[in-house]
Amino acid sequence: xxxxxxxxxxxxxxxxxxxxxxxxxxxxxxxxxxxxxxxxxxxxxxxxxxxxxxxxxxxxxxxxxxxxxxxxxxxxxxxxxxxxxxxxxxxxxxxxxxxxxxxxxxxxxxxxxxxxxxxxxxxxxxxxxxxxxxxxxxxxxxxxxxxxxxxxxxxxxxxxxxxxxxxxxxxxxxxxxxxxxxxxxxxxxxxxxxxxxxxxxxxxxxxxxxxxxxxxxxxxxxxxxxxxxxxxxxxxxxxxxxxxxxxxxxxxxxxxxxxxxxxxxxxxxxxxxxxxxxxxxxxxxxxxxxxxxxxxxxxxxxxxxxxxxxxxxxxxxxxxxxxxxxxxxxxxxxxxxxxxxxxxxxxxxxxxxxxxxxxxxxxxxxxxxxxxxxxxxxxxxxxxxxxxxxxxxxxx
Amino acid sequence: xxxxxxxxxxxxxxxxxxxxxxxxxxxxxxxxxxxxxxxxxxxxxxxxxxxxxxxxxxxxxxxxxxxxxxxxxxxxxxxxxxxxxxxxxxxxxxxxxxxxxxxxxxxxxxxxxxxxxxxxxxxxxxxxxxxxxxxxxxxxxxxxxxxxxxxxxxxxxxxxxxxxxxxxxxxxxxxxxxxxxxxxxxxxxxxxxxxxxxxxxxxxxxxxxxxxxxxxxxxxxxxxxxxxxxxxxxxxxxxxxxxxxxxxxxxxxxxxxxxxxxxxxxxxxxxxxxxxxxxxxxxxxxxxxxxxxxxxxxxxxxxxxxxxxxxxxxxxxxxxxxxxxxxxxxxxxxxxxxxxxxxxxxxxxxxxxxxxxxxxxxxxxxxxxxxxxxxxxxxxxxxxxxxxxxxxxxxx
Numbered sequence: 001x002x003x004x005x006x007x008x009x010x011x012x013x014x015x016x017x018x019x020x021x022x023x024x025x026x027x028x029x030x031x032x033x034x035x036x037x038x039x040x041x042x043x044x045x046x047x048x049x050x051x052x053x054x055x056x057x058x059x060x061x062x063x064x065x066x067x068x069x070x071x072x073x074x075x076x077x078x079x080x081x082x083x084x085x086x087x088x089x090x091x092x093x094x095x096x097x098x099x100x101x102x103x104x105x106x107x108x109x110x111x112x113x114x115x116x117x118x119x120x121x122x123x124x125x126x127x128x129x130x131x132x133x134x135x136x137x138x139x140x141x142x143x144x145x146x147x148x149x150x151x152x153x154x155x156x157x158x159x160x161x162x163x164x165x166x167x168x169x170x171x172x173x174x175x176x177x178x179x180x181x182x183x184x185x186x187x188x189x190x191x192x193x194x195x196x197x198x199x200x201x202x203x204x205x206x207x208x209x210x211x212x213x214x215x216x217x218x219x220x221x222x223x224x225x226x227x228x229x230x231x232x233x234x235x236x237x238x239x240x241x242x243x244x245x246x247x248x249x250x251x252x253x254x255x256x257x258x259x260x261x262x263x264x265x266x267x268x269x270x271x272x273x274x275x276x277x278x279x280x281x282x283x284x285x286x287x288x289x290x291x292x293x294x295x296x297x298x299x300x301x302x303x304x305x306x307x308x309x310x311x312x313x314x315x316x317x318x319x320x321x322x323x324x325x326x327x328x329x330x331x332x333x334x335x336x337x338x339x340x341x342x343x344x345x346x347x348x349x350x351x352x353x354x355x356x357x358x359x360x361x362x363x364x365x366x367x368x369x370x371x372x373x374x375x376x377x378x379x380x381x382x383x384x385x386x387x388x389x390x391x392x393x394x395x396x
Numbered sequence: 397x398x399x400x401x402x403x404x405x406x407x408x409x410x411x412x413x414x415x416x417x418x419x420x421x422x423x424x425x426x427x428x429x430x431x432x433x434x435x436x437x438x439x440x441x442x443x444x445x446x447x448x449x450x451x452x453x454x455x456x457x458x459x460x461x462x463x464x465x466x467x468x469x470x471x472x473x474x475x476x477x478x479x480x481x482x483x484x485x486x487x488x489x490x491x492x493x494x495x496x497x498x499x500x501x502x503x504x505x506x507x508x509x510x511x512x513x514x515x516x517x518x519x520x521x522x523x524x525x526x527x528x529x530x531x532x533x534x535x536x537x538x539x540x541x542x543x544x545x546x547x548x549x550x551x552x553x554x555x556x557x558x559x560x561x562x563x564x565x566x567x568x569x570x571x572x573x574x575x576x577x578x579x580x581x582x583x584x585x586x587x588x589x590x591x592x593x594x595x596x597x598x599x600x601x602x603x604x605x606x607x608x609x610x611x612x613x614x615x616x617x618x619x620x621x622x623x624x625x626x627x628x629x630x631x632x633x634x635x636x637x638x639x640x641x642x643x644x645x646x647x648x649x650x651x652x653x654x655x656x657x658x659x660x661x662x663x664x665x666x667x668x669x670x671x672x673x674x675x676x677x678x679x680x681x682x683x684x685x686x687x688x689x690x691x692x693x694x695x696x697x698x699x700x701x702x703x704x705x706x707x708x709x710x711x712x713x714x715x716x717x718x719x720x721x722x723x724x725x726x727x728x729x730x731x732x733x734x735x736x737x738x739x740x741x742x743x744x745x746x747x748x749x750x751x752x753x754x755x756x757x758x759x760x761x762x763x764x765x766x767x768x769x770x771x772x773x774x775x776x777x778x779x780x781x782x783x784x785x786x787x788x789x790x791x792x
Contacts, residue, residue, distance in 0.1 A: 070762035073722045275671030276719035304721045305769045306712065316702065317716075323672035325700045326469045366466035373701045 010045035025385035053114030053359025054311035055341035058295025061101035097133030114359035144383035152179030219246025248278025273321035294336035406441035421781035449510030449755025450707035451737035454691025457497035493529030510755035540779035548575030615642025644674025664740035669717035690732035
């Protein structure tokens with residue numbers, strides 16, 4: 001942990017030139033006239049753009065092949081093809097969840113991510129092995145990366161007996177959030193699957209993050225069942241629906257009614273903004289008060305080779321998916337990987353304000369939109385008060 | 397023009413280790429056992445991946461703001477908002493088509509593009525001024541970049557009297573291809589607009605590249621009128637339809653019949669693979685024998701700030717848009733910015749084969765798919781037989 005630092009001569013999104021005083025991992029002062037305290041080291045930001053540390057709202061650190069020899073993808077087209085292929089490959093390839101999650105998490109830090117929610121596969125083959133690997137990575141990087149771990153039944157829950165018990169153990173062992181997956185189309189029994197998920201979450205007093213790939217009307221049906229339970233069990237503000245493709249492919253009236261209810265129950269939505277799938281309507285959701293945030297989903301894994309651990313690139317892809325061209329619109333894309341993601345995941349003390357955790361990214365860009373489309377090298381990154389990157393290179 | 401060069405120790409897409417002998421701007425030999433000729437300089441490729449020079453199938457060099465102070469986009473949502481805003485801005489901002497096209501074209505070369513089709517605005521305000529700027533850039537870069545120029549009526553043709561005459565002058569002044577734009581929704585008279593376009597193209601014996609943004613049924617109507625004229629006038633193999641959003645939003649039977657006819661008339665399709673618009677079905681078009689190729693469209697201009705002059709990134713975006721995940725599928729995305737684009741634009745002597753123009757890109761990647769998703773720094777680029785980039789930096 002650093003003690004103190006004075007970052008001078010950086011620009012806020014509105015163009016205002018400011019200084020930032022940091023101490024004990026917190027922002028102590030930020031503004032145009034912050035006096036340098038005696039003995040505090042000064043770093044000149046060179047009039048570059050100051051952004052808050054980025055927030056990765058949904059990734060899968062444990063299954064990445066980042067930095068490893070190329071995985072030749074010859075997988076079939078179905079969700080179940082991908083799930084089965086991956087489970088077998090992880091069992092037989094020597095893939096190491098601890099080493100891989102560390103490699104990818106470090107690359108995230110190097111590109112300015114200081115908070116992250118990662119989903120970790122829990123299944124009856126691997127049991128808690130991948131969780132143990134990611135817990136080790138979280139421990140290693142604890143001073144610079146604030147990591148939430150989701151215990152995620154990637155291979156299904158009810159269809160693989162023993163999985164509920166493993167999720168129970170995972171939550172006891174340090175997972176922060178309970179994951180879930182397609183209660184109808186994977187688990188085959190939406191009511192029983194959702195009941196089991198909510199029962200387990202309530203027992204551990206943990207929030208829920210469900211991967212809902214179910215399309216159109218079946219997704220809407222499952223979503224309604226889920227919202228009923230959020231309401232009945234008083235879990236407002238404690239549930240995230242990831243993907244929610246169904247909200248991109250419903251008749252307007254049905255969609256709008258669902259979104260109104262999502263807002264009312266303070267359920268948040270996560271999107272990776274996939275160009276080949278329907279996606280929740282971003283601006284409409286925001287207008288109705290729903291928190292929508294962004295994430296990469298998997299990066300360089302057996303599902304898909306795409307993705308880089310750079311939230312500016314994810315913001316760019318969100319901007320492209322939603323056709324955000326104006327500067328004020330592209331600021332929404334950046335919000336998805338910063339403030340909205342912190343809010344959606346429940347990361348406290350976030351942002352460029354006094355008292356917040358000192359997580360800062362400095363880039364050579366003339367505006368937030370410029371940073372999003374150009375994704376420039378990170379000139380300086382401060383994580384939890386400590387300089388972790390200079391000129392693109394990790395210093396820790 | 398270089399005389400000779402021996403590039404050793406590079407890998408083809410299939411993994412085969414080869415050498416390439418270059419002389420007089422051509423590939424003289426390529427294979428595992430190419431003897432080094434006496435006196436010929438040898439460059440060791442370090443077992444990196446060898447790709448053909450990239451082909452940009454559709455961009456707008458003349459309107460880019462690349463490398464200039466940030467343009468704050470506050471433009472309205474309609475196509476006509478964007479057209480009108482841009483024409484005014486270009487008139488009043490001091491934007492210089494010659495300087496900007498040169499800056500962006502150099503950046504394309506630096507990232508491995510050696511052939512390019514660029515559309516240049518021709519309108520009654522600017523007349524041929526932008527064309528003159530791009531002709532100057534073409535001349536400056538003639539040794540390393542093979543550039544086709546499309547005379548493009550960005551502000552409409554029939555709706556702005558005098559435009560047909562300016563297009564006529566542009567074709568006489570060195571434009572290679574006649575452009576056209578939304579004959580129904582912009583020009584307001586699809587039959588008269590298409591007739592004028594085909595008449596002009598035939599008179600100059602030049603091919604046509606039409607920007608068809610018209611959606612769904614109206615786009616299909618215009619497309620049918622266009623195909624009728626290709627057939628009646630014997631212009632098979634001489635027409636490109638850019639964008640063709642309508643083919644992404646028609647009932648299957650109607651779409652398939654149109655695609656069959658497109659194949660029969662050897663009309664090629666260009667897509668930038670926009671994530672927020674319907675797009676032609678890539679694999680289906682290819683199966684039916686239609687050439688589909690890729691391009692960036694505008695880069696960093698008043699229409700949109702997105703885009704970089706890197707065809708590997710465009711291939712990545714094509715892969716994401718069409719959900720191409722397998723290695724053999726991602727090879728299709730790369731084909732869109734290499735072989736298919738050369739075929740679609742009519743660039744001769746293209747590819748990694750004896751007799752082709754010596755346009756080579758060497759990158760540290762373990763496969764073509766890896767190159768597409770990782771977009772690594774260009775280790776070496778040869779354009780027209782000459783080394784133009786080493787370790788990412790222009791040498792000319």
